[in-house]
Amino acid sequence: MLIRRVSILAVAMIALGSTIALAKPTLLSRQVIAQTPISVPRTNHGKSGGWLKDLNLTSQQLQKIKEIRNQSKQQIAQKSEEIRLGQEELHDLIAGTATKEQVRAKYNQIKLVKQQLADTKFENTLAIREILNPEQRQKFAERMYKKNPAPPAQHN
Incomplete structure (x- = not known):
């Protein structure tokens, strides 16, 4: 009996969620964007400044960062497209x-690909971090998380 009630509640929540998404697509889009994990910042190609300039990188460091990003560029694009198509399929x-099991299987498939994408981006972040000096790492971390520098620790 409890399982039946939970199932009915879940179906109602999905139905209401779909209705809200159709009625307020911009609200849903903002929520999805807000829940997206922060990843390695993108460069400002063609613009003066940007996070690369803020780090005062050497030409050797710049070259290594470009290599790191180029190595995973194809994989990131492929995973992103796989997620987009999977989300369209899930919507359908x-x-x-579709049965509950089919919907759950598609959801789990998308969740796995999102985790793989996040892992790839995280590995890029670690690789970039390794070529930075401590001062550059601090600026890199601040830029990634858009935080102001932490105040110095106070010793008692």
Whole structure:
């Protein structure tokens, strides 16, 4: 009996969620963007400044960063496209007559690809971090998380 109630509640939540998403697509988009994990900042190609200039990198460091990013560029693009297509399929499954198991399987598939993408981006961050000096690392971390520098620790 409890399982039946939980199932009915879950279906109602999905139905209401879909209705809200259709009624307020910009609200949903903002929520999704807000939940997106922060990754390695992008360069400002063609603009003066940018995070690379803020770090005062040597030409050797710049070259290494470009190599790191180029090595995973294809994989990141592929995973991003896989996620986009998977989300479209999930939407169709939820809106259609798919079984709960089919919907859950698609959701889990998307979740796995998102984790793989996040792992790739994190590995890039670690690789970039390794070529930076301590001062550059501090600026890099501040830029990534858009935080102001932490105040110095006070000793008692």
